[in-house]
Amino acid sequence: MVENMTLSTILTFCIPGEYGEHHPEPEEPDRRRPRPGVEEEPPTEDYNEHLEREDYDDYGHSRRNGKSPKVPQRPERPVVYEKPAPKKPVVVTVPPLPEYPDPKPGINYDDYDYTVYLKPPDTKEGEWTEEDKYPKKTTSKEEREREEEEKKQKEKKKPPETWDSEEVEEPPKEKKKCPPLGLESHRIEDEQMLASSMLRHGLHAQRGRLNMQAGTNEDDFFDGAWCAEDDGRSQWLEVDTRRSTLFTGVITQGRDSIILDDFVTSFYVGFSNDSQKWTIFSNGYEEMMFYGNVDKDTPVQTDFPEPVVARFIRIYPQTWNGSLCMRMEVLGCPISNVVSYYSQNDVLTSADNLDFKHHNYKDMRQLMKVVNEECPTITRIYNIGKTAKGLKIYAMEISDNPGEHEVGEPEFRYTAGLHGNEVLGRELLLLLMQFMCKEYRDGNPRITTLVHETRIHLVPSLNPDGYEIASPMGSELGNWALGHWTEEGYDIFTNFPDLNTALWAAEDRKLVPHRYPNNNLPIPESFMADDATVAMETKAIIAWMDKIPFVLGANLQGGERLVSYPYDMARAAKNTEEQPPPRYRHQFLEEEEEEEEQESVAGVAEDDEGVSRTPDHAIFRWLAISYASAHLTMGETTRGTCHADDFTKGMGIVNGAKWRPVSGSMNDFSYLHNNCMELSIYLGCDKFPHESELAEEWENNKESLLTFMEQVHRGIKGIVTDRHGEPIANASIAVAEIPHDVQTGSGGDYWRILNPGEYRVTVRAEGFTQSSKTCLVGYEMGATHCNFVLARSNWQRIKEIIAMKGKGRLRLAPPGGRRLTPAARLRMQRRQMWLNRQRNLTTTLPPTTTPFVPTTTLPPTYTPTTMRPRRLEPPTPSESLWDTETETYTEIITEVETETWEEEGTTRVAPFTTAETYTVNFGDF
Template sequence: LHSSPLECPPLGMESHKIESDQLSASSMSQYRFAPQRARLNMQGSEDEDNMRGGAWCANSEDRIHWFEIDARRDTEFTGVITQGRDSLNESDFVTSYYLAFSNDSREWTTIHDGYADWLFFGNSDMDTPVMNQLAEPVVARYIRIIPQSWNGSLCMRLEVLGCPLPDPADVQYRQNEVTPVDYLKFKHHSYSEMVALMKSVHEECPNITSLYSLGRSSKGREIMAMVISGNPTEHEIGEPELRFTAGIHGNEAVGREMLLLLMQYLCKEYKDRNPRAQQLVEGIRIHLVPSVNPDGHEEAFEVGPELSSWTTGHFTNDGFDIFQNFPDLNNILWDAEDKGMVPKLTPNHHVPIPDNLETNSSIAVETRAIISWMRSHPFVLGANFQGGETIVAYPYDSLRLNKPDEARVIADESLFRWLAVSYASTHLTMTHNYLSSCHGDTAAGGLGIVNRAKWKPITGSMNDFSYLHTNCFELSIFLGCDKFPHQSELAYEWEKNREAMLIFMEQVNRGIRGIVKDQQGNPIGNATISVEGINHDVTTAPTGDYWRLLNPGEYRVTARAEGFSPVTKLCVVGYQSGATACSFNLAKSNWDRIKQVRSCQTVL
């Protein structure tokens, strides 16, 4: 027997490692509260006709109730975490229960203290997870939770902690398991540990990294970023800029750890002259921001992976959900489109932020820092890593305020779908659609991608804002059902995501790129690049360079700038890697020449 409690991770109720056919129960009140709804942090629907109940709920007419998990192999069980039903209107949770174990699911042994069955105390509200650790581990294949008292209706969500015993038949298999590279440390980082790690990567690779801050959180913590590039401290003409952000919701820890691992990986592989790492670092200016919401990060970290609820640290300290806290520019553009004003009178890009929103107190300090950051770099492509689902969501994210039934299709939909597929299909498990979604509410099909507006529409999203206010195409990557998994899962998360992250970064070179200059060879900043047939333009950086993400094909591309005559070219995007060069030289327009001559005459 163990003198100290055995540290065992969750078996995978929340992460779906435990599959639905491993779960059974004495009864259910109705089908929407079936045993597969008993996963920790399961999110439900209030709609009675919807099959997504927020917990397993037993039939109240039965006298004996139990919930059973088949671990499928002998397991050292060390604890149970319980939670009530996810509901806006009801307050249902189990307040006490017994635990029983079996090797064959027929003969059961209830834990007792030598005198009587041991009664475990459960929840006192419906959301906060409560953990009960066993005084000594129990080895068995099956575990039953036997509720004894409850508040409201008998409903519960749960997770079980345990260490599966090695199966002799697995020895052969284990020899073939992927062993992660030894220089990476797989652990969860507090905010201060994260900053220390970023500094150590910078010290390890000072020539290709640079640290900076986007600004401060409401509690004064720096929102730290790392640039990785051949010339990290400045924009190089012709080099596209890419960003990965994570930790928008502080309890979604996987993205944060993936970005910290990616920094270490690129630094080490670049130093070891890995040609692919060299190509990425020297060809792209990569910005990584692992913790956009550092206050939420600290709040969730202090509670820890097992006891973080669905919303622990999700919001900023001031109560904002950063991801949906951006100015709503969609309805401004769509109203103008409905009136036939786009693009002649109202541009189809760089939609300005209304003055009243610039000063609005309903925009978080963290969101303001991100907006200012988005404007100050010529980003081409971005992704924000989130959690609680396993899918890539592409914009638009929002629906019309007055016509919520119709989802507007984004002008670059086929390109966004490609970007989403490039990540999802390279991720090791995202396209395994037979696993179904985490909460039963996505219609992803087998591709592992979904249009956000058709799935869970929100107004004021970071992705929509990025597309409508800047040149950057941004989408959301949801990394798994368990937002904050046990750190023993991080090595496998890295294996699942590493290649997908690298492939996604390489997509920044898909399409056309070039420089717009005048006839004296001076760069023209803020020139507009239009592609015939796609109602969304991009603009050149102050240095005159531009990038336009496009799928393979032939495109008529026009460059325009105030005071110059527009020029149109045919640009061909092939299937080979690398963007097609498509530069423009613009001549002063006749009208502009006349104005110049006139001003000279006036001077004379």
């Protein structure tokens, strides 16, 4: 029956997993599907029933209207039907493919390289290839293992393929960092700064530069910030860069004041291209406010989220502490050239291939080592001592014979880094080392002459401890005092012994130079005591000065742009009770005319008010001008000084006591304790300039550094020896009308820096007869040779006799050389009494009117009865007669007999008078 059934009446189905796929049930043609009924909504349960149902549902119970659970129906047995016969598959003919050569087995064509490579030309028979000419060496087992390891390492280092690795997120782009535009270094001029208002003239917009220092009195024209007139939030401070600039941030700082505490805590920033339409920096939704300082001294850098291109920038303070005052610096990268004719803001570039960057202690030592390796024949590295932290103070010597002092060759020194945060001098000396080494190797005649005729010492950092404190803060974020002092808290420049006070006291008592010397003054014993407040660096510098006979030197500092010369200590004015006589009007006018004539002849006179002059005042001014005039910007009258009034009067030089009086300075000590004349060179307004400014600063100071070194060869120099050619050490060289002497070195050589002119020079040495001669100093470069030959004197024997006698009086030789008898002694006494009586007699006659006629006749001289004076021998044939200067000195010595003698003599009683003549020979060797 089953076989007669049709497929349309049979419900065919298969149990899944047992007979195959499940087929849908066929529909009957006359049967209709019933419409599904609407399900009734179950009644809403109350709260208790709902909780009870949930509790019982956990245990598998059913509580539906109180009925017993429904028994599940038994499933019906499925009917099995036969499977229909499978249909024959339809054969589809595929078009024939083109014939390709059979691929080689093992080739993966998915990674096939389709690059066309050029094949080497086929070699003909009989020709030798490179492999045949140079057969490959057989490698050993160790070499093969090493090659395998190298291959493995290369495979490890090889970056993974894109399809084998996961996608790597790209790191965020680094923000562009731009250097400061130059508000602190005064590259931005005063005309480029503008403000909405100012509280008074001393607080104008130009005082709003970073690290601007206030004057001595905070109420003068030179205060330490820009301050607005009122406390309105519409005030602003503007900077014109005179070109299109990419602004990346600003640095703000509070007011420099001892009393007040003023600083800005928040502000807006605006930009403009024409100074008319301004756009406030925003984050896309609203104007963005930046936060500023929390104190008045620490600089705070604010970076913009996105750089802005404009020409003008403004700061709009919104909140502040105290008064509305601030200082600032702008960070930006110039995009276009300077607008119109302005060129002061252009950054100079150097043609010298030098290392223009900041060097820490390790980098500085490495750079000096590289210079020494490049020029080993003219350089030497040594250290002069250690700091409190144990860092060595390195020095570089540049000379044709490094390590030895050559007789006749002057010693010169440059020192820098006395204050750790003044780093420009440090970098300039490192650049000077590289430059001199490079130019010497290239054959520069100027550098070659300096190296061969001068022994140069360069110390780039006298306070490396302070530099390590200041350098982490960078060029702009370190305040004015960070790293200024040593680790122990000393200021090295003013930590030297005070020798001025003792010298000036001796001068007031007329003890100089007979009882108290005017040069090479001794150091007080209290200064070198163990409990003295002296830095370790200072002691090392003093020992270095005593070891080497320096002639000229300079210390490089920062924070100003000028040259300061001694004295640095101000001398108190003398209180004289005697008043000058009154001057009538005509007398005053005559004196005024004379002063004007002197000024017109001597040039522009210096204001003497507050100036503490040295005996070499004119020479110090010459040396200071030699550096300032060769500097590219120091002598410009339009720039002025960095912080306060221009004490230099547009010349770039100033007396230290007039500008900033201090006691115990390095310059005063070097001048009074040694033969060295030292000055202080302040290189710029910015103590810690940015790396981008180092090339410009090098170009500004390069010619000045070389010119100042050449001044050591100006004046006179020579050698002092005895008649046998032996050098005389510690001989005193005195120049007429300059009460400051110098001493010869261990080799008898000396150097005396003098201005052009004619000088009378006198040489004195213990145990020798003094000698004098005239020396001429010209305007051309090169010192004049003035050699001296001294003859021994009998002063040493006289001193020995005095020492043997002790405190007793010395017996003088009697007239005639014989002892007096008692009768002769009595006659001499009577005659002396008679002469005294005649001298004391007075007459009552009126004074005669005969005019007094001066006479030039000498008193009668008697035949000397003493030994012949010791005369100097004539010059030896080895000496050049035309280079020998002979002078004759005649001394008349008159002695009166004060002693009595026992023996009687008939010698005539008369004063004991002798005339001694000395002939001194001078020769130039």
